Amino acid sequence: MGPAGAGKTTLFNALTAGRGADGVGMVDVPDERLARLAGAVKPAKTTPAQVRVEDSPPGSRAQRVAFARQADVLLKAARCFGPDPDPAVELEELALDLVLADLTSVEKRLDTVGKEARAGKKDARAETEVLTAAKEHLDAGRQLRTMPLEPDQLALLHGVFPVTLKPEVYVANVDEAHLPDGGDAAAKVRKLADAERAPFIALSARLEAELTELEPGEQAEMRAGYGIDESGLGRIARPASPRCAPGRVSVTPSHPWPPRRSTLISRSTSSERR
Numbered sequence: 444m445g446p447a448g449a450g451k452t453t454l455f456n457a458l459t460a461g462r463g464a465d466g467v468g469m470v471d472v473p474d475e476r477l478a479r480l481a482g483a484v485k486p487a488k489t490t491p492a493q494v495r496v497e498d499s500p501p502g503s504r505a506q507r508v509a510f511a512r513q514a515d516v517l518l519k520a521a522r523c524f525g526p527d528p529d530p531a532v533e534l535e536e537l538a539l540d541l542v543l544a545d546l547t548s549v550e551k552r553l554d555t556v557g558k559e560a561r562a563g564k565k566d567a568r569a570e571t572e573v574l575t576a577a578k579e580h581l582d583a584g585r586q587l588r589t590m591p592l593e594p595d596q597l598a599l600l601h602g603v604f605p606v607t608l609k610p611e612v613y614v615a616n617v618d619e620a621h622l623p624d625g626g627d628a629a630a631k632v633r634k635l636a637d638a639e640r641a642p643f644i645a646l647s648a649r650l651e652a653e654l655t656e657l658e659p660g661e662q663a664e665m666r667a668g669y670g671i672d673e674s675g676l677g678r679i680a681r682p683a684s685p686r687c688a689p690g691r692v693s694v695t696p697s698h699p700w701p702p703r704r705s706t707l708i709s710r711s712t713s714s715e716r717r
């Protein structure tokens with residue numbers, strides 16, 4: 444997600460290598476360890492971890508919030524290329540949309556739990572306390588992720604499914620000329636990301652989209668020319684995918700057991716097992 448013109452659709456096309464449809468695509472997570480394991484074990488089958496990538500549709504604030512609600516990880520893209528990039532302001536506007544959505548959820552829940560607390564219901568007091576603190580934090584325009592919380596308080600807050608507690612990754616979409624670091628505009632995004640302890644990546648979505656059309660070897664060579672050692676997908680997927688099942692190599696021997704020299708294949712594959 445991100446402001447209009449940040450390069451979200453370009454980034455989506457880069458991540459899905461143009462194979463997404465209607466703004467949705469399943470993507471294999473590149474994993475060096477899995478590749479090494481597969482190289483050593485030579486398994487019958489290698490199953491990489493997958494992530495589902497979605498392109499935020501243009502729409503109202505409510506639609507953007509609804510879109511964020513169903514995601515496991517928010518990829519926040521910011522325009523750091525072109526004339527007068529102002530990524531910090533744009534990202535703060537986006538954050539504020541999410542803050543307001545959480546404020547509504549917290550207030551609604553507070554209404555219910557407040558009554559329960561007054562009626563003396565067990566546990567309602569603790570929840571009222573944390574919700575009240577959360578409301579204050581959100582009222583000040585701050586995301587819940589920046590609120591210091593104990594694990595049990597966090598668990599209580601998760602009851603309202605806050606969008607400002609979702610894991611996020613910041614992507615500064617920069618001009619090719621500013622690779623690999625991203626330049627001044629990207630530095631502002633990095634600062635925001637650091638303040639929220641979120642992963643930060645600078646890339647050029649347009650370059651990444653173009654590179655997907657090349658052979659892997661050529662891609663690596665082009666990237667190296669820009670001082671980049673890994674694809675945008677790899678750099679984004681690693682911090683974004685800790686929740687998905689890890690990739691697997693399945694070692695299925697080609698025979699059910701080592702056939703003896705004298706064993707007829709027809710026996711070894713069927714009758715002897717019964």
Ligand SMILES: Nc1nc2c(ncn2[C@@H]2O[C@H](COP(=O)(O)OP(=O)(O)O)[C@@H](O)[C@H]2O)c(=O)[nH]1
Nearest residue numbers: 447448449450451452453524617618647648649
């Ligand atoms: N120079 C440059 N332009 C880009 C880059 N990524 C996207 N654009 C351009 O920015 C415009 C908006 O991109 P788009 O992906 O449609 O943005 P969206 O509104 O966030 O989906 C398009 O004209 C893209 O070609 C980039 O990395 N560098």
Ligand SMILES: [Mg+2]
Nearest residue numbers: 451452453501
């Ligand atoms: Mg778009």
